[in-house]
Amino acid sequence: MTKNLEDTQIQLNTIYRRNGKGQKANVKSRFSVVFKGMLFSSILIVSVFTSEIYAFANTNQEVIKQTSAATSEKVTSTDIKTVIEGKTKSFKQSSIYRNGKVLVSMSDVFKEFGAKIKTDKKAKTMTATKGKTVIKVTIGSNIAKVNGKNYKMAVKATSIHGTTMVPTSLVAKLAPVKSSYNKTKKTVTIAKQVSEVKVGGISVKHGNHTYASKNQQEYDKVMAKVKSALAKDFDKQYLGMSKESAQNYKDYINGERWDGNTANRNQKNKDLKYAHDEIGNLVQNKVGVKEIEKAYKTSLVATYLIVDKIDPNTGAPRSAYDALFNGVTDCDSSAQVIIAVFDQMGYDTAIIAGRNHADPFVKIGGDWYEVTSSSFTKTTNFNLGKGDLYVLASPTSGKF
Structure with missing residues (x-):
């Protein structure tokens, strides 16, 4: 009764895994009893390890964890x-x-x-x-x-x-x-989640905003254009409109300020002044850095969509479609483009208009801000009903 020299490993509470090559993983168990068998003799080696099992399968490196002897949980x-x-x-x-x-x-x-x-x-x-x-x-x-x-x-x-x-x-x-x-x-x-509703025969996705589109085709083309611009350009934007200025804007958010001297043309001082003018209200109201950056970059995408359009000074352009596809704009159509972009990014937006002007507003962190290019001015009172002010586009959420 002879047998070849071999190592026979008997393990309690052992989990075996196989890697991509079908090889068994090396396993350390809580209790490992190893019997080395040789002719008529044996050596018993008992090793007690920690309470956790770690099995590493060469190429997979997957961790298997056992928290007690009685129960085990596979965590991948x-x-x-x-x-x-x-x-x-x-x-x-x-x-x-x-x-x-x-x-x-x-x-x-x-x-x-x-x-x-x-x-x-x-x-x-x-x-x-x-x-x-x-x-x-x-x-x-x-x-x-x-x-x-x-x-x-x-x-x-x-x-x-x-x-x-x-x-x-x-x-x-x-x-x-x-x-x-x-x-x-x-x-x-x-x-x-976007619930489509019908407004004037047009299926819209954000509140009751049609962006002054005349029909479904115009509306769909506007939204497609907005989505495309955000997908293509949003990640390319920076706070301060350049990579170099971005850090200076973040320094402003973190407490640095310009020296108050407009004659100081140092780039950082200029950037801190611009940051004060553009995002100062957001910082003052303790809007988070990421939210400021998101709103700022969104405003840049909207601005670039309308920056090269012609204002015929006739008051005729009314819709986002006029600006994006007819190449003409004024405050009404520009405001429609701006709220369309912010709507698509998930903001609550509105347009307040008067006899000769229209302004887009965006709700950020619970407060409303007028958006002018990349500047955000907090608004606490819309003065609706006073003078000739009225709501041209009601809030996306339905209420101020």
């Missing part, structure tokens, strides 16, 4: 692409697909939909606030507080590299959004 995470309102986003921590659920960076994604974020590292909580909606999550808990009421999430909020991750379903508690995951493309898409 895959980084995925995030698309919000048609734009691919790059966040410090990518969205992940874990055990059948998509988790996203709460701070980054909620800010995309206008929320302000507050973090309490000691309590391990993060709070998002948008208007009257307040959402609070705690790391390690699947119960979120939405306006003080419990909301059970499909998975627990977790922290990855210091980033609070939550399931996409929670985003819908902040804004009327719909999310979907394409497993083949490894992409999560989040966008506001």
Whole structure:
């Protein structure tokens, strides 16, 4: 009774994986009992490891974690692409697909939909606030507080590299959004749900805004043009309209100011002055950096759509279609283009007009701002009913 020299490994609570080549992964288990068998002799080696199992399958490097001897949980995470309102986003921590659920960076994604974020590292909580909606999550808990009421999430909020991750379903508690995951493309898409309504026989997507289109064909062409411009040009824009000025604008947001001397033509001083004029109201009202950047870049896309159009000084141009396809514009048609672009980016917009002028307004962080090129001026009173002022385009949401 002889047998060849061999190592026979018997492992308790062992998980085997195979890599792409069909080879067994090396596994360290909580208890590993190894019997080395030789003719009539054996050596018993008992090794006690940590409470976690890590199995690395050469090429796959997949982690399998066991938290106790009795129960085990397979945790597989895959980084995925995030698309919000048609734009691919790059966040410090990518969205992940874990055990059948998509988790996203709460701070980054909620800010995309206008929320302000507050973090309490000691309590391990993060709070998002948008208007009257307040959402609070705690790391390690699947119960979120939405306006003080419990909301059970499909998975627990977790922290990855210091980033609070939550399931996409929670985003819908902040804004009327719909999310979907394409497993083949490894992409999560989040966008506001759009309910089409008929206005004057035209099916519209944002409030009751037709952008003064005469028919469905004009409306559809306007929206196609706007979507194309945003897809093509939005990511090319910078705060301050150049890469060099962008940092100076961010320095303004972080507290730096121009010296008050217009004779000082130093580039940074000029940029700080321009930033004060253009985004000063947003900074003063504590709008977040990402939201300021989003609004500013959106305004640039809108401006470039109308900047080269001719004003015939006849008052005839009325619609976004006139500006985008007939090549003529005035304040009415320019305002229609501007709100169309901001609408497409998910903002609440409106146009207030008088006898000889029309101004576009955008709601940012709960406040209304008049938009002039890339400048944002906070407005607290529209003075409607006074003089000749009236609402040319009511708010996308239906109310001021």
